[in-house]
Amino acid sequence: MICCLKIEFIDSPFSIAALGPDVFDMDKPVVFTYEEIFATTDCFSDSNLLGHGTYGSVYYSLLRDQEVAIKRMTAMKTKEFMSEMKVLCKVHHANLVELIGYAASQDELFLVYEYAQKGSLRSHLHDPQNKGHSPLSWIMRVQIALDAARGLEYIHEHTKTHYVHRDIKTSNILLDASFRAKISDFGLAKLVGKTNDGEVSTTKVVGTYGYLAPEYLSDGLATTKSDVYAFGVVLFEIISGREAIIRTEGTMSKNPDRRSLASVMLAVLRNSPDSVSMSNMRDYIDPNMMDLYPHDCVFKMAMLAKQCVDDDPVLRPDMKQVVISLSQILLSSIEWEATLAGNSQVFSGLVQGR
Structure with missing residues (x-):
């Protein structure tokens, strides 16, 4: 499906440096582009909407050949975004959802997780x-x-x-x-x-x-x-x-x-x-x-x-x-x-x- 909206992509001011030097005890999360997020969710279509969380909506995506769940948050939720990044970059366990990466635009933040099929x-x-x-x-x-x-x-x-x-x-x-x-x-x-x-x-x-x-x-x-x-x-x-x-x-x-x-x-x-x-x-x-x-x-x-x-x-x-x-x-x-x-x-x- 080709999106009919014209979107102007703007480089985000958000950077990995904003997280601080001690965030990553293990692997760094992958940085995705807003274009990838936008395209693989069919412009955040309702057909890909998995649900609404406390601080944003969650969408299904096939991103770089991997099934993922993408949480879409407004830039106003930077505190919650940073909290998840800081915790999930440090803790890894079979019974915790794994953070794969993130993306950011000028006014939105995105967290990319492993997809829970059920x-x-x-x-x-x-x-x-x-x-x-x-x-x-x-x-x-x-x-x-x-x-x-x-x-x-x-x-x-x-x-x-x-x-x-x-x-x-x-x-x-x-x-x-x-x-x-x-x-x-x-x-x-x-x-x-x-x-x-x-x-x-x-x-x-x-x-x-x-x-x-x-x-x-x-x-x-x-x-x-x-x-x-x-x-x-x-x-x-x-x-x-x-x-x-x-x-x-x-x-x-x-x-x-x-x-x-x-x-x-x-x-x-x-x-x-x-x-x-x-x-x-x-x-x-x-x-x-x-x-x-x-x-x-x-x-x-x-x-x-x-x-x-x-x-x-x-x-x-x-x-x-x-x-x-x-x-x-x-x-x-x-x-x-x-x-x-x-x-x-x-x-x-x-x-x-x-």
Whole structure:
């Protein structure tokens, strides 16, 4: 397709030097031209639009024979652009979206990432059929949760400088062709500094309601434990298939009450104190799984999520503990799956996304 618009390309004043000398611990990102970005997205056509992020729109592109996702931002978002560049040039992990390069024009900035073929976890959890997706099996959900937990653990504990993501949510967990998860969108990521009380970064409150930890909302204290809280909400979404903020059921008024999923699930768990008495909880397990899940494993994940969203950040696990717990849940789930080998329809559907 040939674009009918006439565009005057102007060399951007933005340069790699603006990032500072210490940005690139590893490979430098590729610098693309605005002409390449413009042409390979068909002039940013709607047919190539993948979605809208917190700070810009994301487009599909076949760029230099590689499938990529391009985030398009206005030049006013230089702070977020620089944040993503500085984080993703320093951290590299299988469960973090890889930054390939960038481009800039006089009034726009572009970040070029590896392409996640299956889109966001959010699109697979919430009304998946209307989005053209098959529902995720239990095994796939646990593997996705473990992948995302490993990515988060990496930036919390294993990088030279530690980071708080500050916007963990299902729309920022992307899935590749094999349904393996990668955390994306580091525009709000912050370095965390050491204090006597642990790692903390005081900041204005940013992020997405429904995922924000109470101490972060009240004091603006961004810590690794505030990311853990958001991850707990993600686990509740994986179990229930519901949004992080939900409308109170049965409300007929024009302004129905909106409650956080965390508060709803915590109330359910108080009435289901153990995996044997899960009758109250069954109504809150995603019906798209069609009862094909090991009840004890679902309960264990729900209890892990409950720990993650504890009001007291000290009582929340760290991501290393979350990874260990989810690894154990995955092993138990695989053992459960093996017992279904005689049911070929069920078994093949579960194995598909492993």
